[in-house]
Each structure stands twice: as C-alpha cells, then as structure tokens.
Amino acid sequence: MTADNLLFLCAVLAGTILISDWSARSRPDPDRFYAASRGLTGTQNGLAIAGDFISAASFLGVSGAVARTGFAGLLYGASFLLSYPLLWLVAEAVHRLGRYTLADALDSVFGRPWLRLAVAVNTLVITIAYLVPQLMAAGELAQALLGWPRVAAILCMGAWMTLYVVLGGMLSTSWIQIVKTVLLLSGAGLTVLIVAGRSGWHPWAVWQAARGVWAGTQGAGTGNAWATLSTHLPIVLGTMGMPHILIRFLTVRSEPAVRRSLATATTALAAFYLLVLVLGTAAAAWGAAGPAAGSDGSLAVVVLARGLGGPLWAAYISAVAFATVIAVVTGLLLTATGALAHDILHQGFGRGAGSASRQLRLARLCAAGLGLLATVIASTAHGLSVTSLVTWVFVWAAATHSPMLLCTIYWRRFRPLGAMCGMVAGALVMSGWVIAHLQRGGPVAGAAPPGVWAILAGLAGCILGTFAADAWDAWPRGARRETEDAAGGEAGSPWRR
Amino acid sequence: MAALTFLLLERCALLLVGAFALTRVRAFRHLLRGAARRRWLWLEAGLFALFAALGSELGVDVPLGSQPVGAWSWRPGADVLRVGPDAVATVIGGLLGGPWIGGVAGALAGIWRIYMGGAEAGAAAVAAVLTGVLAGWTARFFAQEGILPPPKAVFVGLFAPVLYLGLVLAFAPAAAANAVVAAVNRMGLPLVIADSLAVGVFSAIVGVARLEEEQTEARAMQRALAIADKALPLLRWALDADAAARLAGLLRLEARVAAVAVCDGHHVLAHDGEGCPAHQPGTTPAGDLAEGLAQGVLTVVRDPARLGCADPDCPLTAAVLVPLRDGDERVGAVILYWSRGRVPSSADIELARGLARLLSREIRVARAEMLRGMIQEMRLRHLQAQVHPHFLFNTLHLISGLIRMDPDLARHLVVRLAQFLRLSLQTTSHRLVPLAQDLDMARAYADIVAARFGARIRITWHVDEAALDAVVPPGTLQPLVENSVKHGLAAREDGGRIDVMIRLLDERVRIEVRDDGVGFPEAVLSGETPGIGLSNVRQRLEALLGADCTLHLENLAEGGARVWCEVPLHTGEEVTV
Structure with missing residues (x-):
C-alpha cells in the first residue's frame, strides 16, 4: 500500500460519504429515500444510470477480456451497449406505472398482491445474486491494491457501502453514481489520451502491436456460435429485466426526462465502451495483460496505468475502479431494500399502513440487514468466478423479468397468471441448471449457461399462463365464482391502467 | 516527498x-x-x-x-x-x-x-x-x-x-x-x-x-424597516411642518446621525440636530443636495465644500439625500447629516437606500388611501344632490295655485317649504344627522303633501322618542314617505293611509313606512329597475352605516307595501349639526 493509493482511495471514500451525509441532512421521507422525490433532471439521471450499470465487471472485466482475447472481449462490450436501445421498449412504461419499485409497476397494472410478492422476491434474488460478485470484486481489488486479507477487505467494503444507502437512500445513491460516471469517463479518457501521446500520436501502431499479441492466443476465447449466442443474448435482453436499472426511471418527473435519461446514458455508455476498447487494446500492446493482471486479466487496466504513469496514475485508476464498485453496490442495495422493505414488509404484510417515519425506519433497517447478508455471502463464497456469477444473474433476469415485462406492456390480453408462470418457468430452468452445475463440482470455465433455453422457457410460461387463465374464465360460472372469492381478485379483464 | x-x-x-x-x-x-x-x-x-x-x-x-x-x-x-x-x-x-x-x-x-x-x-x-x-x-x-x-x-x-x-x-x-x-x-x-x-x-x-x-445588507435593511415602521404614523400624503419636525426628530434618533432635515419639493420643512442657520427650516438645500433634490435621486455628499454651506464653522461635513417619491413624482426628501469629519459608511448608504424605498412606499399608500376617501365623498355628494328638483317644482306650482284660493295655507306651505329646504341643505354638508332632524324634514314634507292632496292622504306617525338619538344619512326618511305618496296612493282615486313607524328594538332602531296602496311592481322588488329615490337611500345607508342597514322592500299580503331598514342606536360617530 503506497501513499498514492491511500490518498486517492480516501479521497473517493470521503467524497462519496460526504455526498451521502449531505443527502441525509435534507428532510427525509420514503419518497425521498426510494425515488429521490422524482427530482432528478434527465441528464443527471442518465449519468446515474450509466453509473449504475457499469460494474467492475464492465470496466475491469471487459478491458481485461479485450486485452487477453481481442474480439471476444469486444463482443462483451458490444452486448452490454446493445442492451441499451432495448431499454427504450420498457423505460417509459415503467416510469408511468411504478412508484418506488418494479413490483409497484406490475401491481398498478394487475392489482394482484401475490404477483407483487413474487416480483419482489425475484428482485431480491437478482439483486443479492448481483451484489455478491460486486462485493467479491471489491474485495479482490482491495486485496490486490492494498494488500488486505480478502475476507477483511470484503467485510470492510460491504459495511462501508451499506452505510451510504442507510444514510442517504436514493438521493445519495444517485449522486454517487453521477460522480462515478464522471470520474470513470474522465479517468478512462485521460488514460486513453496518455496512450495516444505515448504512442507518438500514432494510434495505428498500438493496434498493430496488439494484433501481434492476440495472434498468439487466437482461438482460446472463441467458442462455437451457439455458446456465444447463449452467453450474449441474456446480456442484451437481461438489462431490461434488471430491477436496479429500471427503478432509476422512477427518479425523474416526466417522460421527456426519461427519454433524455436514456439518451444520456446510451451516449455515456457508448463513449465508455469505446474507451475501454482502446484501453484493452493498449493493455495488450503494452503487454499489461500478463500474469500481473490477475487470473482473469481484470487488473490489466491498472497494470497499464502503472506502465504509463507510474504508481500515481495506477493509484488514481484504482480509486476510480473503487468508485465504480461503490456506485453499483449502493444502487443494488437500494433496489433490494425497496423490494424487501416496501414491497414485502410494508405493502405485503403491513398492507400499506404505517406512518412515513416508520416506513423510513423499516427501510433503513432492511438496508442494513441486506447489506450485512450480502457481505457475509460474498465473504464465504470463494472459488466462484466473478464473471460467471454476473453472467448467471443476467440470464436469470433475462429469463424471468424481461419476457414478463414485454408482455405486460405490449400484449393487451396478458394475464397475471401468465406473468407468474413466466417468472416461475424461467426461474426453474435457470435454477435447475445452476444446481446441476454446482453439483458437478463448481463452475467450469467455458460452460455456458442455457441462456437461450431459459429465456424461451420464460416466454412460453407467459403465453401458456395467459391462455390457461383465459380457458379458466371460459369455464362454467358457478365453479369459477368460488375460486374468485377465495382469491379475492376481480373478474373480467385484469388490464387496469 | x-x-x-x-x-x-x-x-x-x-x-x-x-x-x-x-x-x-x-x-x-x-x-x-x-x-x-x-x-x-x-x-x-x-x-x-x-x-x-x-x-x-x-x-x-x-x-x-x-x-x-x-x-x-x-x-x-x-x-x-x-x-x-x-x-x-x-x-x-x-x-x-x-x-x-x-x-x-x-x-x-x-x-x-x-x-x-x-x-x-x-x-x-x-x-x-x-x-x-x-x-x-x-x-x-x-x-x-x-x-x-x-x-x-x-x-x-x-x-x-x-x-x-x-x-x-x-x-x-x-x-x-x-x-x-x-x-x-x-x-x-x-x-x-x-x-x-x-x-x-x-x-x-x-x-x-x-x-x-x-x-x-441584511442588517441595514432591517434597521430601515424598523425606522419606517416607527415613521408610519407621521407620513401624510403631503408633509406639513409639524409632521415633518416629528419625522426629523424620530429619524435623527433612530438613524443615529448628527442631524436630519425633511424637505418638500423645494424647501427644508424641518431640521433636527446640529447645523448652522443655513440649514434651518424655510431655507433651500444647496450644492449637490439641491441637485439631488431636484432630480429625486439618492445623493451622497462626502466633501463639506459641496454641501453648499457658506459658514466655515458649520459642524456638518457629509450628507446623504434620501429621495421620497410617489411613483415618478417627487414628493420631497430626507437629508441625513454627519458632523465633524465622519462620513457615511456603506451600511449607512444601504440604510438610506432602504429608507428611500420604504418611506416612498408608505407615502404612496397614504396618498392612495386619501384619494379613495375623496372619491367616496364625492360620489355621496352627487347622490344627495339628485333628490329635490322635481319636488321643488311641484310644490312651487301648488303654492302658486293656492295663493289666490287660500292665502293662509299658501303662506303656511311657504314656511314649511323653507324649513324643508333648509334641512335638506344639510344633506349635502353632513354625512350623518340625528334621526330627530331627519324626522323634522319628513314632517315638513308631509305637511306640504297634505296640503296638496287634502283628505285623500292620512299620515300617521308612531315614534319612540328614545329612538331619535340614532343617526342616519340626511334625507333618509323623506324619500320613503315620498315614495309611498307617489307610487302607493297617488294612483288610487280614493286615497289611502301611510304609517311611519320609528321603533326602538334593543340596540337598533327600525324605521318603517307602510301604505295601503297598489304595492311595488315586480321589477322593483326584484331589484331590476329600482326607483331613483329608494336606490339612492339604500346606497347611502349601505355606504355610511354598513350592509346590514340596507333598505328592504316588501308588498304586504293584504295590499299595499312596506319599506324598512334598521340602523344601530349608537354608531360611535360624532355628529355635529
């Protein structure tokens, strides 16, 4: 641990905690805690979305993959970016329907408590499963840069990041994400500029050198087409099912602001992946992707920065990477808190009763509890690869949430039963595969999850469930009434807008 | 490192x-x-x-x-x-x-x-x-x-x-x-x-x-506000010497300066504090101050020579002229003086700026208030002047006819008419008169009417003496009687009776006139086309005694009509006759 590392890390941690403190000081209420009082502008929210989305897996992982394998890494970046145009399909509808959470949005369409509960549980599963690899990456980063023991690093990071959410809720989360996006883009941009300057302003030379490096490893990273599709289709489709991205659309006031958020976020992401591509190429050219970059090459950018600007610049880039992890973790933790405190405990078991201050206290307690839970899981779950965990989460989201959301918004005759069946089918396929996979003795590198099959199962569940509900309605009246009374639901079309 | x-x-x-x-x-x-x-x-x-x-x-x-x-x-x-x-x-x-x-x-x-x-x-x-x-x-x-x-x-x-x-x-x-x-x-x-x-x-x-x-800035503004608050009672639409002197005294104490002068558009009205005779009331400000006063702008004078004071021993060495304006019109100015080499600080100048704004606003409000009163007064005078001419001409015609047939009655009528006119003169000079006086006027009118219509009209008076201390707008009762005569009875060949009742009900006085004539047409009752005389009375009652003293018109079930109003026994207004 050098003085450089310590200074920049402390600056990032102090600056972000300052933001949280400042957000906590303004009058807190549930609306502010969950949705920042819908007070963000489109541009701010766009930057925050980018900050929410670009995880450590993106920044460090994609650049490392590009550095090691070239084209395959590029494909990852392209998939992440490609998922953003698809977000336009759902963003405005989620903004219109939801209040604090994704389950709110579904509930305002169908008005079924059990569906709200199911969506909330699924949100919890996705966010916690996504929190774990993020915290693991943070721990590995801290271990590599500061020399702390892995478990201690994860515990410290987890506790610290929980503090942000407990203090400031959505407002502090948003500002941390905005700061992170700006830091990340400017840090990556400056590094690219240094790369350009160091190559004597001949970018072509860098490309040539990198191609020479990749030529040696050709064939290692490219599998067959089906495995590639199975890995990348869930990434493209999964983003629109990621609750922590979707609830960001609840923090602006109008639909033009939603469109502006998306445009800003897409622009920022495009710029970012372009920069990462250049950084990965440069890392390959400078030979930074070697063993010093860690087992999966995710420290390639840091190694590159050390080569270009010495320990000082490496320290700055690692601090930026820390900010990246912090922003994503706070966003995820807030989403999980919304699902547990608002959907399950407050709306589900509390039936929406209770004062604002009680709601807020509940939310903070849940945030602390969930943060602790995720940290403990992350500190015990060693041996799993960060990248494969992230891929699983994307498959899960793409299989459960994405088909259901698309059907809800674009299929007028879609029924709550269809939504339920879709989620269950997607979850069953995916969890069955994960269990089988783990029983075979841990994650096997290169074993692609059944992305396409899981998504198809989710879609089939949606369609079959809806037809089943229609068939149920067509049954004789007497038999139907009893079940309706028991379920407490309303007859006729569930389509309530 | x-x-x-x-x-x-x-x-x-x-x-x-x-x-x-x-x-x-x-x-x-x-x-x-x-x-x-x-x-x-x-x-x-x-x-x-x-x-x-x-x-x-x-x-x-x-x-x-x-x-x-x-x-x-x-x-x-x-x-x-x-x-x-x-x-x-x-x-x-x-x-x-x-x-x-x-x-x-x-x-x-x-x-x-x-x-x-x-x-x-x-x-x-x-x-x-x-x-x-x-x-x-x-x-x-x-x-x-x-x-x-x-x-x-x-x-x-x-x-x-x-x-x-x-x-x-x-x-x-x-x-x-x-x-x-x-x-x-x-x-x-x-x-x-x-x-x-x-x-x-x-x-x-x-x-x-x-x-x-x-x-x-905030402190200066706060002080200015406090001073303006205290000066409020002294501000009139036009400054007279007395109010100006009190204002100057107040400002000198509050602003803690050596002297304060209050000017109208041209002259010093009052000067409080130190200063040679060249600054005393009646003089005109000189030097830069004269210019500032003429243009109505805030003027700061730091150089004693530019104060325009000829006396080298004058203790006043610096001044700030605070213009008072009503919109674009210059009303006057307040001059704050400092003595013996002290100069106004930036806080003082901020204070002067605040004072200029606040005092000008108060003057504007006072002027608007005064204008409103004047307009109301003029409207009332105008209403009261509408009453009489037609009655006067009718009576004069009647008298001219009687002079030969019944000189005594004619003479009596001339006397009563004179009484009536003298009393009705007061309707243009007083806002309120005692009910007793208004009753006299109505009686004089009734005499004239009785002479004109003879036995066809019987007017009966039921009056509580105690109620006569109440005040009413002059010429309230007479138009009510006149209305009954004209619209109630004159149309009937066999004549009729009129009852005038003034009753004391606790703290209020009910004034009521009823007749057994043809009653009001529907349009008058609904207020679409009220007669000039009655609507005039109603407007004055409402304007001077309040909306709850308004005039009520009704047709009686057994035929005829009644007109009534209630006024308070004590209004608290002083009435001088």
Missing part, C-alpha cells in the same frame, strides 16, 4: 494570503457577489486569471532529472516542470462564475503559462482551460448552492491537479517520457494535496466574504 508537500503548501499559503487581503477591499467583495453584468464578467475572469498567473509565478520548479530545489527562479528552464497553485484560482473562478468565466480565466492563465515557458507549458495551458470550464460545469450541476462548502470544494479541487498530471503525461515528449513519468510521480501527490486543500480554503475565504456582504 514530504519536503515538496510542505514547499507547495507554503506557496499555496502565500496565494491564499493575497486572496484574503483582496477580499478585505470592498470593491472586490462586491465583485464576489455574483455580478450579472457583462462588463463585470470580464473583470471577474481577469481577476481570477491574474491570481492563476500569480499562482504560476509562485510555483516550484521540478527538474526532470533530479530532486526539486526550494529556491525560487524567475523563469523555468526547458527541462523543468513548473508546478504550483495556479489551478486553485481557475477552479474557484469556474465554481463561482460558471464555465465561461472559468474558461476565460483558464485561457488567460494558459497564455501566461506558455509565455513563462517550462517543459510542460502546452499541457499546463490546456489543463488550465479545461479546469476552468469543468469547474464551471460542476458548479452548475450543484446549482442549488451558491458556493460549494469547503469540504466539497476540496473534493472538486482534487481533480484539477489530476487533470494537469494526466495531460503532462500525455504530452510528454517521447524522448523524455520516462523522466517525465518519474517527475510526475515525485511531485504528483504533493501537488494534489496542496492544491485541493488550497481550493477548500480559498472557497472558505470567498464564502466568508460573501456572507459578510450579505449580512451588511
């Missing part, structure tokens, strides 16, 4: 001392208030550029090949990095003034930096421009706060040196790349620490100066 950190911190401290000293100069403090005018923007950008250039001058030379030395040199050599607190001023400029001011300040500082030379002059110049613009954008992002609090400023200031370092690395010549990397790593951390701390302290200095400025 520690040595370099201290060295840079010392240089930063020098810059900060200069910045602090400058905020003690009032003119610069005004600049910090966020001036909106374009002219000032350039000045502001120039000021920050000056500071940035000063920062470059104060910088430390870091040679590419060796350890930095503490000695200060005039111009850096070609293989030397000049690092210093130059980014501090640019960041503050951007944070305070936005991207434009930050960018312009950065560009000017960058030009100076290129002129200075050094190994990384180009990179430093680009960094300066970018720093200013980015700091301006940052400030816009945190728009809800006027100035960033110091901890956040430290956080923002952290990135200015990082930008500079990154650009130095990017623009390093290929041959010297390794030396530049080594130098950057030697001085990077100290620079980041020193610059970010300096930005924080600088922002604290600016924040304190701004706060001071705002508080001065």
